[in-house]
Amino acid sequence: MIRIQDLSFRYRGSTEFALSRINLEIPPGDFLGIIGSSGAGKSTLSYAINGVVPHHFPGDFYGEITINGLDTLDTAPETIAGQVGSVFQDIDAQMVASVVEDEILFGLENFRVPREAIESRLETALAAAGIGDLRKRTISSLSGGQKQKVAIAAITALRPRIMLLDEPTGELDPRSSRTIFAYLKELNEQYGITIIVIEQKIMLLCEFVKRLALMDKGTLMMEGEVQAVLRNGDSLQAAGVNIPRVTELGSKLSSRGWYHGELPHTLAQGEAMMRDVLSRKEPPHAAV
Ligand SMILES: Nc1ncnc2c1ncn2[C@@H]1O[C@H](COP(=O)(O)OP(=O)(O)O)[C@@H](O)[C@H]1O
Ligand SMILES: [Mg+2]
Incomplete structure (x- = not known):
């Protein structure tokens, strides 16, 4: 369970709050889509959930976030990473290895996945992301979309309880985007993994997620079942989201x-x- 209570955050040096008074509960097994125009605070909210805010990006932090009872302020981001697997919007900053398979192995070894399970996890994750053929490639030779698939494969291989993905299909064509969402849905349904995905493509979100949260100017405008949120077409449009x-x-x-x-x-x-x-x-x- 993720519990966000009265969360406000202002990056150090900024005058404006990037997040204001956010209250949100994300129960286990949820598949939540977060939408909102550029600058609405979606990435900042994701950083607050995985502890990057305020541990790596300092600033004024008010309120509280707990992840399965762990208070993010008192918990190192590396520890939170054991619960929340993140795919960041800035894919290049995320990559640690130089070869595709090493990127995935790094996480599996780091999280002490038993040796005998590693190869099958690696193969399954590569196949599900549709990048089995890229296994031996250097990451620097890949396109943006291919890197996104590697980042997604690396996180899904770990099967964390919670997955947080910030615009994971931003550089993917519609077909690859659907493949990725279908896989997320499968992880959600088969393993009960909680999935939080920030996405600009609203059709894609609506087709796959259970709930939608709408952000605008640092606030959470609306949250609920897809149908219920879509019925508020005017609020969506006011927040710069086209239904x-x-x-x-x-x-x-x-x-x-x-x-x-x-x-x-x-x-x-x-x-x-x-x-x-x-x-x-x-x-x-x-x-x-
Ligand atoms: N590292 C940062 N330092 C200072 N301000 C930031 C930083 N990252 C984002 N912001 C500001 O916070 C606000 C929300 O940005 P962001 O969370 O990236 O929105 P979104 O992901 O919805 O586009 C914007 O005004 C942005 O300029
Ligand atoms: Mg963003």
């Missing part, structure tokens, strides 16, 4: 009485909605 086009269409059809079901957020749901709408013979105004 999926198919949801927007659903919302319009709904407000005009054409559609009464759940708002769609995937194409398949959109198709089902359109079939439903098209099966109606009478336009809604006929009844007025």
Whole structure:
């Protein structure tokens, strides 16, 4: 369980708070997506969860965060890393090895995964990220998207109780992005790993996560089930987040009485909605 209580944080030297009065609970097994425009404080919130704030980025820290009972202020980030596996937005800063397999082995050895389990964990993680063929490559020769896959493989190989990923698909094409999200979902469902993912692609988030949290100007504007958050299209738009086009269409059809079901957020749901709408013979105004 992650418990964030009245969290505010201002980076040293800044006049503005990057986070203000955040309250959020993330239960075990949750799959939470965090959205918000650039500068909203998403990365800073992730740093606060894994202890990088304030241990590596100092500043004024108010409130409290506990990770399974550990207070992040009193706990070294290296210890928190045993509970929370992080994929940072700045992938290059994250890499420690020069060859792909070593990057993954480093974590496995560091976390004392039994020797006999190491090879299968390594292979599984590489295959799931779709980078089995990159195993012997040097990291410096990889593209940004390939590095993202390596970072994700390195964290998933460790199977931490909690995974925190900051825009892990920022440099990936749509197909690779979906592969990564499908894998995260599998980890969430099969192993009960809590997943927190910061992501700009709202369609992708809506399709895979259980809950959404919306950040704007350092505050947590909204948090809840995907459907519930999507219903607040105006708040999302005010925070600079565009709701999926198919949801927007659903919302319009709904407000005009054409559609009464759940708002769609995937194409398949959109198709089902359109079939439903098209099966109606009478336009809604006929009844007025
Ligand atoms: N290392 C830092 N030092 C000072 N200010 C920072 C630092 N990192 C981020 N900020 C500021 O904190 C605010 C939130 O940034 P960030 O958490 O990166 O937002 P997001 O990830 O949502 O784009 C921004 O105003 C940004 O300029
Ligand atoms: Mg960020």
